[in-house]
Amino acid sequence: MKKRREAHNLSIIIPMLVIVLFLIGYLFAPNNPMESNLLTRFQKPCTTYPFGTDQLGRCIFSRILYGGWTTLGIVLGGSMIVFSLGTIIGMATSRAVLKGITLIDGLINAVTAIPPIAYLIVFIGAWGSGAKTTLFALTVSYILRYIKLVRTRTDMEMGKAYVMCAVASGASKLRILIIHILPNLIAEMIRFLCLSCADMILAITAFSFIGLGLGDSVVDWGSMILDARGALVLHPIMILYPIGAVILSTLCFNILGRRLTEKEAT
Amino acid sequence: MRQDMKKYILKKLIELLFTLFFVTMLSFLLMRLSSVDPATAYAKRMIGSPTIEQIEAIRIQLGFDKPLLIQYGRWVIDLLHFNLGTSLANGHEVWTDIATAFPKTLGIVSLASVFQIIAIVVMGCTVFLLPWKTPKNVLKIICILGVSIPSFYLATVYLDFFAVKKSLISVTGNTSFLSYISPALCIGVFGASFYIPLLMDALEHESNEDYAFYARCRGLSESRLLFFHFLPRAAVGLIPNFLQSIGLALANATVIEQIFSIPGFGYLIVNHVLDRDTPMIHAEVFFLALAIALCNIAADLIQWAIQRKKVVV
Numbered sequence: 127m128k129k130r131r132e133a134h135n136l137s138i139i140i141p142m143l144v145i146v147l148f149l150i151g152y153l154f155a156p157n158n159p160m161e162s163n164l165l166t167r168f169q170k171p172c173t174t175y176p177f178g179t180d181q182l183g184r185c186i187f188s189r190i191l192y193g194g195w196t197t198l199g200i201v202l203g204g205s206m207i208v209f210s211l212g213t214i215i216g217m218a219t220s221r222a223v224l225k226g227i228t229l230i231d232g233l234i235n236a237v238t239a240i241p242p243i244a245y246l247i248v249f250i251g252a253w254g255s256g257a258k259t260t261l262f263a264l265t266v267s268y269i270l271r272y273i274k275l276v277r278t279r280t281d282m283e284m285g286k287a288y289v290m291c292a293v294a295s296g297a298s299k300l301r302i303l304i305i306h307i308l309p310n311l312i313a314e315m316i317r318f319l320c321l322s323c324a325d326m327i328l329a330i331t332a333f334s335f336i337g338l339g340l341g342d343s344v345v346d347w348g349s350m351i352l353d354a355r356g357a358l359v360l361h362p363i364m365i366l367y368p369i370g371a372v373i374l375s376t377l378c379f380n381i382l383g384r385r386l387t388e389k390e391a392t
Numbered sequence: 393m394r395q396d397m398k399k400y401i402l403k404k405l406i407e408l409l410f411t412l413f414f415v416t417m418l419s420f421l422l423m424r425l426s427s428v429d430p431a432t433a434y435a436k437r438m439i440g441s442p443t444i445e446q447i448e449a450i451r452i453q454l455g456f457d458k459p460l461l462i463q464y465g466r467w468v469i470d471l472l473h474f475n476l477g478t479s480l481a482n483g484h485e486v487w488t489d490i491a492t493a494f495p496k497t498l499g500i501v502s503l504a505s506v507f508q509i510i511a512i513v514v515m516g517c518t519v520f521l522l523p524w525k526t527p528k529n530v531l532k533i534i535c536i537l538g539v540s541i542p543s544f545y546l547a548t549v550y551l552d553f554f555a556v557k558k559s560l561i562s563v564t565g566n567t568s569f570l571s572y573i574s575p576a577l578c579i580g581v582f583g584a585s586f587y588i589p590l591l592m593d594a595l596e597h598e599s600n601e602d603y604a605f606y607a608r609c610r611g612l613s614e615s616r617l618l619f620f621h622f623l624p625r626a627a628v629g630l631i632p633n634f635l636q637s638i639g640l641a642l643a644n645a646t647v648i649e650q651i652f653s654i655p656g657f658g659y660l661i662v663n664h665v666l667d668r669d670t671p672m673i674h675a676e677v678f679f680l681a682l683a684i685a686l687c688n689i690a691a692d693l694i695q696w697a698i699q700r701k702k703v704v705v
Contacts, residue, residue: 235407235410236411243646247646249422250665373541380539
C-alpha cells in the first residue's frame with residue numbers, strides 16, 4: 127500500500143517537475159537561440175551545442191528551452207487567467223446567485239458549442255497570427271467552456287445536503303460559495319485545466335507548424351518542427367528534439383490531469 | 393411525446409441561431425478591430441502602391457466604410473439569398489469554392505469516424521475478453537501516448553514513410569476518394585486513443601452491474617454478454633460524446649489537410665487567412681460553425697432520447 131502511494135505521488139511530482147523545467151529552462155540556455163552562424167550548420171551534439179545545431183547554425187537545445195518558455199508561457203498564462211476569471215464569473219452567474227435567468231443558459235450553451243480550435247481559427251482569420259492573438263483566442267475559448275463547467279458543477283453542489291446544513295446554520299451565500307463549494311470543485315477544475323493545457327499545446331504547435339504561427343520574433347516548437355522537416359532527409363535526428371518536447375509536455379499534462387482526480391476519488 | 397420532442401428540437405434550433413449569430417458577429421467584430429485594414433490589403437494586391445484616394449474608393453466600393461452593423465446586416469441578407477459574394481483574392485465565387493471544398497473535408501472526417509469506431513470497438517472488446525490484466529494496462533498507456541502525439545506529426549511521419557520512402561501513395565493531386573484514407577487515419581488516431589479507455593471503463597462498469605451477475609448465473613457466455621448486453625449499453629453512453637468529437641475533428645482537419653495538400657475546407661481557410669480575404673473568411677467561419685453546431689445538436693438529441701427512454705423504462 128505504501129509503495130503504491132509513493133508511486134502515485136511520484137507520478138504527480140515528475141510531470142510537474144518536467145513542466146516547470148520546460149517553463150523556466152530558458153534561463154539556463156547555453157546559447158542565444160536567435161544567433162545564427164552559417165559556419166556551424168548541422169553540427170553533431172557536442173559540449174557547446176548539447177543537441178547540435180540547425181540549418182542556420184542555431185543551438186537546438188537553447189531553442190527548445192526558449193520554445194518551451196513561449197509555448198508553456200502562453201498555455202499556463204492562459205490557464206491562470208481562465209482559472210481566476212472563470213471561477214469568479216462561473217460562480218457569479220450560477221443559478222444560486224442569479225435565479226431563474228434562462229437566457230444565460232442558452233447563451234453559454236450557444237457559445238460553447240464551438241470548440242476552442244475553431245475559435246482559434248476565427249481569431250487568426252481576423253487578426254492574423256501572432257503570440258498575443260493565440261493567447262487571447264485560447265483564453266477566450268477555454269474560459270467559456272470553463273464557465274460552463276463551473277456553473278453546472280456549482281448548481282449540482284448547491285443541491286447537496288451539506289449546503290443545506292450550511293444555509294441552516296446561517297452561512298451567507300458568499301461564504302457557502304467560497305468556503306464550502308469551491309474546495310469540492312477544485313479537483314474538477316484542475317483536471318479540466320490540465321487537459322485543456324495539453325490540447326492547447328497541440329493546437330499551438332499544429333498551427334505554427336502550418337505557418338499560422340506565433341510570428342518570427344519568437345522561438346516555438348511548431349516552427350522548429352517545420353524547419354527540421356525541411357532537412358529531414360539529411361538530418362533525420364533534428365526533428366526528434368522539438369517533437370519530443372511537444373510529446374513530453376503534453377504527456378505530462380495528460381498524466382497530471384488524470385492523476386490529480388484519481389487521488390481525490392480514492 | 394411528439395409535442396415534447398418538437399419543443400426540444402425548437403429550443404435547440406434557437407440555440408443554433410444564437411451560436412451562428414455569435415460566431416459570425418465575432419468574426420466581423422474581430423475583422424474590424426484588426427490592425428490590417430482589408431481595403432488597404434485589397435488595394436495593395438490590386439494596384440501595388442495605391443494612393444489614399446484609391447484606397448478610399450475601394451473601401452466605398454466594397455462597403456467597408458459603412459458601420460459594422462450595416463455591413464453585418466447586408467451580409468446576413470446576402471446569405472439568406474445564398475449569395476456570399478466573390479473572393480477578394482482570386483475573384484472566385486465564394487459559394488462555389490466552398491461547395492467544392494467542403495465535401496472533401498466531410499469525406500475525410502466521416503471516414504476518420506468510421507476508422508475510429510472500428511478501432512474503438514475492436515480494441516475495447518478484445519481487451520475486455522482477454523483474461524489477463526497486462527494487455528489492458530499496455531493499451532491504456534498506448535492510448536495516453538496517442539492522445540499526446542500531435543496528429544500533424546503523425547501525418548508528416550506517415551507521408552515521409554509511405555510517400556517518400558516507399559512511394560506507395562502520391563503526394564500531389566489528392567482528390568480521389570482513396571486519397572482520403574491517409575489523412576483519415578492520421579485524424580482517427582487521436583479520437584480512437586481518446587475513446588478506447590472510455591469504452592474500456594464503461595464495459596468494466598457494466599460487467600459489475602447486478603444484471604451481469606444474474607446473466608452469468610444463467611450460464612450465458614462472456615462473449616454473448618459482451619455483444620448483447622455490455623457493448624450496447626456502454627455505447628449508448630459514449631455516442632453523444634463521440635458525435636461532438638466529430639465536430640471537433642472538422643476543425644482539426646484543417647491542419648491535416650494542409651499537410652496532405654488536400655484542397656479541402658481547412659486548406660481554404662488557411663490560404664484566405666494569409667490573404668486577409670474578408671468575404672471568404674466570414675463564409676468559412678459560418679460554415680464551420682454550422683457544421684460543428686449541427687453535430688452538437690445531433691449529439692444532444694440522441695442524449696435526450698436516451699434519457700427519456702431510461703425514465704420511461
